[in-house]
Amino acid sequence: MTTKIFALKNAWFCGLKTIQNINLKNFSIGAVTRAPVNLKGRSFLTLKDFSSDEIKHLLWVSRDLKHRIKYEKQYLPLLQGKSIAMIFEKRSTRTRISTETGFALLGGHPCFLTSQDIHLxxxxxxxxxxxxxxxxxDIVLARVYSHTTLEDLVKDSSIPIINGLSDLYHPIQILADFLTLQEHYGSLSGLTVSWIGDGNNVLHSFMMTAAKLGVHLRIATPEGYDPDSSVLQEAKRLSEKHGTQLFLTSDPVEAARGSNVLVTDTWVSMGQEDEKKQRIKDFHGYQITMQTANVAKLDWTFLHCLPRKQEEVDDQVFYSSRSLVFPEAENRKWTIMGLMVSLLTDYYPQIPKPRF
Known part of the structure; x- marks a missing residue:
């Protein structure tokens, strides 16, 4: 009789634990399971160097910190006693503020260095x-003109180096983009992202990441503004490996057809000011408008890494309820925090793993 009562109590307790493990929307169901992902000591120059599981882990840590700090109002001094050197050859709003405030919020000391402050x-x-x-x-974030500068820093550094932007990649932006999409759609696998614009560093980072997350990619660039050929070759390999679609065209409307997410960026990057007049001419017809969105899926959304100019996307789209640009900008903070914590500590997320 005692054994039966104990078994009954044990079953009731297990059932209660199961109920407690049923998580909120956009999270997986079940107890938190530790995955064999440890990024401590790694540098972060391009998402090409990171596996599907590693990228998902970074997004998980980022969402965990956002949940615990923003919503639970917890103080997590995970980087107390640590410092970051922030080298900026190029000016920035989001990269600087997100990194500086994020590192400080975690108890660390950020040090901002421009070209006038450092001899690099x-x-x-x-x-x-x-x-x-x-x-x-303890760590360096460098926002530079040439990607080779980052590679040179890594060669002789004994601490992690983060790419805050280079001419070839902008990986920290893409982490924010995919966190934003995961939060909005509930998962990433099966989504279709359409890039309409320049074949630039942001697109390159999308191309190194999308397939690893099960995301299809449709790309429209004007003739002569194609993505880098070596990046394209690797993107094709990743698409084939992960079973996703990679579609390239010069027709913006065709790229947007059947898409969940419309994305664009500046047509004139810093350092290309002398090309502005020609670029504006070459990108004629590439502005994202409601007409573009009409061929996308009914649940379409819009992303832009900012700052935005009206020729890239009109006000009707940019300020619409479908635009995720401001949550996307905020997520720059949570994802850089998640990245820095992952590269500097053994921290493991406390919330259940989100669905990807």
């Missing part, structure tokens, strides 16, 4: 700068 590549070699910063800081 001018009076001091990248190799020497990397060795000096390795002795003074």
């Amino acid at each position: 590549g001018v009076n001091e070699s990248s190799a020497d700068t990397a060795r000096v910063l390795s002795g003074l800081c």
Whole structure:
């Protein structure tokens, strides 16, 4: 009789635990299971170097920190006693504010360095700068003109280097984009993203990431503004490996057809100001409007990494309820925090793993 009562109580307790493990919308069901993902000490130059599981882990950590800090109002000094050197050859609003406030919010000390504050590549070699910063800081975020600058820093650094933007990739932007889409749609696998614009660094990072998350990619670029050929070759390989679709065209409407997400970016990046007049002419017809959205799926949304100019997307789309640009901008903070915590600590998420 005692055994039966114990078994009954045990079954009731297990049932209660099961109920407690039924999670909120957009999360998987079941207890948190530790995955063999450890990114501590890694550098982050391109998402090409990260697997599907590693990217999902970064998004999970980011969403976990957002939940615990923003909604649960918890104080998590995970980076207390640590410092970050933020090297900015290019100005920025989102990258600077998200990194600086995020690192401080986690208890660390951010140090902002412009070209006027540091000798990188001018009076001091990248190799020497990397060795000096390795002795003074715990991590470096560098926003640079040339991707080779980042590669040079990594060669002689003993601490993680984060790509805050280069001419080839902008990986921290793409983490924010996919966190935003995961939050909005509930999962990522099976979504179709349409890129309409320049074959630039942001597109390159989409191409290195989408297939790994089960996301189809449709790309429209004007003739002569195609993505880098080596990036395209790798994107084709990833698409074939993960069973996703990769479609390229020069027709913006065709690229948008059947898409869940419409994405564009600046047509004139920093350093290309002399090309502005020609680029505006070459990108004629590439503005995203409601007419573009008419061929997308009924649940379409819009992303832009900002700052935005009206020739890229009209007000009707940009300020519509379908536009996720401001949640996307906020998620720059949570994803850079998730990345920095993952590269510097052994932190493991406390919330259940989201559906991807």
